[in-house]
Amino acid sequence: MPRSVPSFFVYGEPDRPLDVGFMHVETVMARRNxxxxQVSAHRHARMAQITFWTSGHGTYFIEDRRLDFLAPAVSFVPSGVVHGFSVEPASSDAIVVSVADSALLPIRQQTILPLDAPIMIAGGGGEADWARLGGLMDQITGEYRDNRPGAEQVLSALTAVALTEIARLGPDRAISPVSEHRLLASEFRRLVDQHFRDNWAVERYVAALGTTPHLLARACEQAFGLSVKAFLNERRLLEAKRLLLFTIRSLEDIAFEIGFKDAAYFSRFFKLRVGMPPSDWRASHGDGGTG
Structure with missing residues (x-):
């Protein structure tokens, strides 16, 4: 991926760290101005997106693929995948559900859609199938807007069901990774999720993936905008935040869980990246609200 392809938070806003479990819902035309x-090629380093086109037609770009569509249509794009589109703003709109990679971790276990490859479905399926997906997307929009008690859990569950409906609409429509570096990055992320607690050295990931340090570094930088070591640290930091937010475990237990033998070193690691010690961060986030 060329370095000129920008990485955004949501389109037009600079990339930034995301809260644990972060989700965001809005329409495409909320950013019409x-x-x-005309959304140029971009990516989201830590966030996947579902885009459900409710009206209009246009052209969607995913990596080097061009896909013409007429609503209803839907896409799922994992983090790091370059995408964009061209539509007539006066007649086109879509619901966009942005889901942080941290929020996708539990959703992976609740959906049949593979979440490592992009998919775009335009046409196919029956009217009832599209109506069912449309109803789910409307529910997601309402839950996000109203933000009632339990909204975070409901949004996660609804998103898992919506992703499964996408899989049912297009079981053979997955867009295979278009380059070796994307496939390597996807496999690296899967391996990190399995072994980051084991404190594997970079060399062990390289060996397990059957690659070279240079190729892994290039794939990680191009897909995630991070070095290999920075990606490993981000994953450990994410797990630490989740345990601080959603459990009452001690700092010593959390340090051990994410691969640190020394709680003091874990505290230094956390403060360096977050700006405050883990105990202060936990206190500042109250009873688990993630924003």
Whole structure:
């Protein structure tokens, strides 16, 4: 991926760290004044997106693939995948559900859609199938807007069901990774999720993936915008935040859980990246609200 391809938080806003479990819902045309229907190639380093086109037609770009569509249509794009679109803003709109990679971790276990490859479905399926997906997307929009008690759990569950409906609409429509570096990055992320607690050295990941340090570094930088070591640290930091937010475990237990033998070193690691010690961060986030 060329370095000129920008990475955004949501389109037009600079990339930034995401809260644990972060989700964001809005319509494409809520940002009409930013893009005027022409969204240039970009990526999201830590966030996947579902885009459900409710009206209009246009062209969607995913990596080097061009896909013409007429609503209803839907896409799922994992983090790191370059995408964009061109539509007529006066007649087109879509619901966009942005889901942080941290929020996708539990959702992976609740959906049949593979979440490592992009998918775009335009046409196919029956009217009832699209109506069912549309109803789910409307529910997601309402839950996000109203933010009632339990909204975070409901949004996670609804998103898992919506992803499964996408899989049912297009079981053979997955867009295979278009380059070796994307496949390597996807496999690296899967391996990190399995072994980051084991404190594997970079060399062990390289060996397990059957690659070279240079190729892994290039794949990680191009897919995630991070070095291999920075990606490993981000994953450990994410797990630490989740345990601080959602458990009452001690700092010593959390340090051990994510691969540190020394709680003091874990505290230094956390403060360096977050700006405050883990105990202060936990206190500042109250009873688990993630924003």
């Amino acid at each position: 930013v893009h005027l229907g």
